[in-house]
Amino acid sequence: MTEALLQLEHVFQSYGAGVRRFTAVENVNLNLSVGEFVALLGPSGCGKSTLLRIIAGLQKATQGKVLYRGQQLEGVNPHTSIIFQTFALFPWLTVLENVSLALKAKGVEKHERDKKAEDLLDRVGLDGFESAYPRELSGGMRQKVGFARAMAVEPELLCMDEPFSALDVLSAESLRGELLELWTEGKIPTKAILMVSHNIEEAVFLADRIVVMDKEPGRIIAEHKIDLPHPRNRKSVEFQNHVDQVYAVLAGQTRPEKEELGTAPGEVGITRHLPEVEISDLAGLLENLAEGGNQKHDIYLLEDKLGITSDQLLKLTEAAELLGFSSIAKGDIELTALGQAFADASILARKEIFASCVRRIPLMRWLLSMLHSAEDRRLKIEVILTALSLDFSTEEAEKQIEVLIKWGRYGELFVYDDDQEMIELEEGR
Numbered sequence: 001m002t003e004a005l006l007q008l009e010h011v012f013q014s015y016g017a018g019v020r021r022f023t024a025v026e027n028v029n030l031n032l033s034v035g036e037f038v039a040l041l042g043p044s045g046c047g048k049s050t051l052l053r054i055i056a057g058l059q060k061a062t063q064g065k066v067l068y069r070g071q072q073l074e075g076v077n078p079h080t081s082i083i084f085q086t087f088a089l090f091p092w093l094t095v096l097e098n099v100s101l102a103l104k105a106k107g108v109e110k111h112e113r114d115k116k117a118e119d120l121l122d123r124v125g126l127d128g129f130e131s132a133y134p135r136e137l138s139g140g141m142r143q144k145v146g147f148a149r150a151m152a153v154e155p156e157l158l159c160m161d162e163p164f165s166a167l168d169v170l171s172a173e174s175l176r177g178e179l180l181e182l183w184t185e186g187k188i189p190t191k192a193i194l195m196v197s198h199n200i201e202e203a204v205f206l207a208d209r210i211v212v213m214d215k216e217p218g219r220i221i222a223e224h225k226i227d228l229p230h231p232r233n234r235k236s237v238e239f240q241n242h243v244d245q246v247y248a249v250l251a252g253q254t255r256p257e258k259e260e261l262g263t264a265p266g267e268v269g270i271t272r273h274l275p276e277v278e279i280s281d282l283a284g285l286l287e288n289l290a291e292g293g294n295q296k297h298d299i300y301l302l303e304d305k306l307g308i309t310s311d312q313l314l315k316l317t318e319a320a321e322l323l324g325f326s327s328i329a330k331g332d333i334e335l336t337a338l339g340q341a342f343a344d345a346s347i348l349a350r351k352e353i354f355a356s357c358v359r360r361i362p363l364m365r366w367l368l369s370m371l372h373s374a375e376d377r378r379l380k381i382e383v384i385l386t387a388l389s390l391d392f393s394t395e396e397a398e399k400q401i402e403v404l405i406k407w408g409r410y411g412e413l414f415v416y417d418d419d420q421e422m423i424e425l426e427e428g429r
C-alpha cells in the first residue's frame with residue numbers, strides 16, 4: 001500500500017480581476033505518495049510554478065482542496081521546501097553561514113548547526129568551500145549551496161522549480177547525479193520530490209512518474225510512469241522509448257511516427273530529407289507563433305508577417321513539424337506544447353529541447369549511431385557522404401550533411417572539425 005503524502009483535489013487558480021481575470025490552473029488532481037519522485041513537464045505559463053506555490057502553502061488556491069498527510073493545508077506548509085532556478089544566497093555570508101542560517105530558523109543551536117551544515121556541504125560535493133563567499137563560486141556551485149540549504153531543513157516534500165536549467169550542461173549533469181544518489185540511497189530524510197522541468201530526458205532520467213501539462217488553461221493532459229531502475233542508462237532502448245512516448249504527448253502526435261518521420265538510410269521506406277533551414281529562422285517562426293498565446297495561424301498570412309518567400313516558409317513549417325514543434329491542418333499551423341516550450345525557453349534550454357527533438361529524426365539517429373560505432377567516435381564527412389549517396393543524389397547528400405551538421409552542432413550533439421572535415425560526438429552523447 002502506498003502512503004499518500006500530498007493530494008490536490010480539483011484545484012483551480014484564477015488571476016487578475018474584472019475583464020482581465022483568467023484561469024491559470026484548471027481542475028488539477030494530483031497525488032504524491034511517500035517514496036515518489038514526480039516530474040512536472042509543460043510549456044511556460046501552464047501553471048507549474050503556481051502549483052508549487054500552492055503546494056508549499058505560499059498561496060491559497062482559488063478553489064479546490066490541498067491535503068497534506070490527509071489534513072487540509074492551512075497557510076505555509078512546514079514540511080516542504082522549494083529550490084528555485086537560481087538561488088538567492090546572502091552575499092555577505094559565507095557558504096557555511098548561508099546553509100547554517102536555514103537551521104537557525106528551526107531553533108538548532110550554533111555548534112550543531114555548523115556541524116550539520118558542514119556535513120550537508122560535504123554531501124553535495126562542496127567540501128573545502130565552507131568559508132568561501134557566494135561571489136567566489138561558479139553558478140553550479142552556488143546552486144549546490146542552494147540544494148544544501150533546502151535540504152538543511154530536512155523537508156519531507158522537496159519541491160524544485162527547474163533547478164538545473166540555469167546551469168551549464170556539465171554542472172547540471174553532475175548535480176543531477178548527486179541529487180539522485182542522495183535520494184535513492186536514502187541519505188536525506190526527504191519522503192517525496194516534485195520537480196518542474198522543461199527537459200524530457202532529465203525527467204525520464206530522474207522521475208518515477210511524469211505529469212504532463214498544457215496551457216490555456218493550465219491543466220494536466222497526461223501521466224506517464226517510468227519503472228526503470230536507477231542509475232538509468234540514457235542510451236538504452238527502454239530509456240529512449242520512454243523519452244519518445246513523453247515526447248509524443250508533448251508534440252501532440254497521434255499518428256504512428258514512421259509515417260511522419262520517414263525511415264533511416266538503408267531501411268525499407270522513404271528516407272525523408274531534412275529541410276534546409278537556419279535554426280535562427282526556425283526560432284523566429286516559433287516565437288512568432290507563440291505571440292498572443294496558443295492559437296491557429298493561417299499559413300499564407302505568415303509570409304507577409306515574417307517577410308519571407310513561400311518557399312522559405314514551406315521549409316520552415318516542414319522543419320517545425322518534423323521536430324514536433326507544430327502541427328499543420330487545413331492550411332493552419334499551430335504550436336504544440338513542445339513548440340511553446342521551445343519558444344519560451346532560454347538559449348541553453350532551447351538547445352536541450354532541440355537536442356532531444358532532433359535526435360529522434362531517423363536521419364540524425366542513423367548518423368549518431370554511425371558515430372557511436374566509429375573509432376574515437378569520429379567520422380570523416382567523406383565517409384558519411386558515401387553512405388548517404390545510396391539514398392540521395394550527391395548534390396542532395398551534400399546539402400543533407402550540411403543541415404545535419406548545423407542542427408547537430410546547435411543541439412550540441414557533436415562538434416565539427418573544419419580542418420580535418422570530421423565530426424565527433426560530444427562528451428556524453
Ligand code: ADP
Pocket residue numbers: 015016024042043044045046047048049050051218
Ligand atoms: P509556469 O511556471 O508553468 O511557467 P506560472 O505558474 O508561472 O506558469 O504562470 C501561469 C500563468 O499565470 C501565466 O499566464 C502567468 O502569467 C500567470 N501568473 C502567474 N502568477 C501570477 C500572478 N501572481 N498574478 C497574475 N498572473 C500570474
Ligand code: MG
Pocket residue numbers: 048049050161
Ligand atoms: Mg515557472
